[in-house]
Amino acid sequence: MPPGNPGRIVRSLAALVLMSAAVLPAALEVAAPAPSAVIGPPAGPLTDRGAPPAQNRIDLRVPGAAPSIDIRRAGDPANRITLVLLGDGYTAAQQPLFREQADRAWRALMEIEPFRTYQNFFNIRRVEVVSPVAGIAEAEDGRPTDTPLGMHFWCEGTARLLCADESATARYAGEDAGPQFLIALANSEEYGGAGGTGVTTLAGGSPDAGRIIQHEIGHTVGDLGDEYDSAPDDPDYANLSAVDADEMLRTHTKWWRWLGATSPDGGGVVGAYRSTNGLYRPTADSVMRTLGGQYNLPSREAIVEQIYRRVKPLDGAAPTPGVVTGRPRLQVSAVPLEGTRQLAVEWTVNGRPVAAPGGTWLDTAGLTLAPGARATVTATVRDTTDWVRDEAFRDRFMTRTVSWTLTG
Known part of the structure; x- marks a missing residue:
């Protein structure tokens, strides 16, 4: 398996493949059973109050306690989706590194549509989890390191599948007045991540961290499926279909309303493009098939709809x-x-x-x-x-x- 691609947490147990323009023309992504899940169903200037003064810091010896900083407050959390960024494997001295990598990740997410237009529907909160050791478990035969979130590669035997202890992650994230999505960054330069249900993960130090989160959040927020050829043949996603365009039109299913529209993702006209696994995708290419791309129109609609299921206009x-x-x-x-x-x-x-x-x-x-x-x-x-x-x-x-x- 070529190195360098993140995994995706999905309902399927099968291995997946993702093409990454950033690494190889046809690099591989694999996935495994999901150990994590979404915790719940951003106007104004960006603000960063910084780390609390030392005398106000929460005692990190208490399980699940860590400083929590609102870095982007777009509105009342009761009517916003809060993206909670947590780090694992970052020591006290490495917290500036975590802040830098966390900022880079969420800003990359807000650069891609429809998140760019709808960024004021999201609050961003950072939780500064101090680890007693630097880095996370990366080796296939290595034991998980003693980090608060227990992040490790080789989850379920898959090299680039990056998992976290979701109970610990939820405990550190805490609760909010509205829905939350948890994003855990690992102190690692390896190429990996996961998304779909629960804790979305990525290697914070990877040069492609921004493109990884754009893909993985498509799973988590939009409930989108992978569009690459070796993905499991599960059509239970807004951007995947078991039937062709003629059948969609006849039965008014899937993305039938979009057929014939020019998609802004560079994948051409919306149709029914068959993958090797037998499923149809809306366009020839998109970010759910190739890292660094854009969401096709049916996927944009799915993401916007999922946002509005949680946030009122x-x-x-x-x-x-x-x-x-x-x-x-x-x-x-x-x-x-x-x-x-x-x-x-x-x-x-x-x-x-x-x-x-x-x-x-x-x-x-x-x-x-x-x-x-x-x-x-x-x-x-x-x-x-x-x-x-x-x-x-x-x-x-x-x-x-x-x-x-x-x-x-």
């Missing part, structure tokens, strides 16, 4: 929706997108559309009501992205409505 409204007195300025707080496109806000009064120059707010001072009359003002926040073609999903998860009743 509306953070809140003021004043509190319901009956209000006077003529207040009504306002909604939509989760901001990165870039020029923002979530659409539509206002109506008694069901009739009205112009709102403020976009996210409406001044009701100009409304004329007869004495004793009432008016219902409604604001609808909606994500109109063309990366989603499932309109029923858009209506259910990507749209939120609030209303106020004004009295004359």
Whole structure:
């Protein structure tokens, strides 16, 4: 097996293959049974408060205790996905190295669409786990080193499958008000990682760490499958199918809405491209097939949908929706997108559309009501992205409505 490719934690027990443009034209990735799982169903400037002062540090002799630092706070954790970055095999003196590698990893993730556009749907938190020894177990016949998260290569006998003790990782990560995904970085320059369920892992010191996390998070956040030829023939993923394009169109299954669209991943027109394992993939190539690529359109849609299953497009409204007195300025707080496109806000009064120059707010001072009359003002926040073609999903998860009743 050629060296240099990360594994993916999946429901399958079979070995997988991934082509990596970064290492070899057709390098191998292998995977093994999943020992880890996702722990739960980022606007504003980046902030890094730094490590707490020594007198405020948590006693690391207590199992599962380590300093936790919010390095990117986009919103209330109750309505955000928190990516929790933890390190293993980094001594106290190597914590600056962990911080550097952790920052490089999450920033690489936010460079690829759709994570770039939806980065404000994520908070980023770093947990500085101090290890008594430097590095992790890398040898096939070596015993796991005495590190807090127990990270090691050769998980389940697979060279580049990098695993962690998920119970210990969850204990160090702690809980939050909303959903979390745990990302464990190993103090290693070897090439490896894993994703899918539970703790997403990567070798923090690998030159390809950023490209590894882009691929592995596709499994973890988007619930995507591997598109390479030797992946298990499991079509239970949004980007894999057991039937061809004609059958998708006939039965309205899988990515039938996308057939014929030009995909931004460089893989050509969305169709049904058959792999050696008998499954069909949406495009000739993508990041789920070759490291360093982009997500194809069906995969982007799957990731956006999984994000919206956890994060609502509306953070809140003021004043509190319901009956209000006077003529207040009504306002909604939509989760901001990165870039020029923002979530659409539509206002109506008694069901009739009205112009709102403020976009996210409406001044009701100009409304004329007869004495004793009432008016219902409604604001609808909606994500109109063309990366989603499932309109029923858009209506259910990507749209939120609030209303106020004004009295004359």
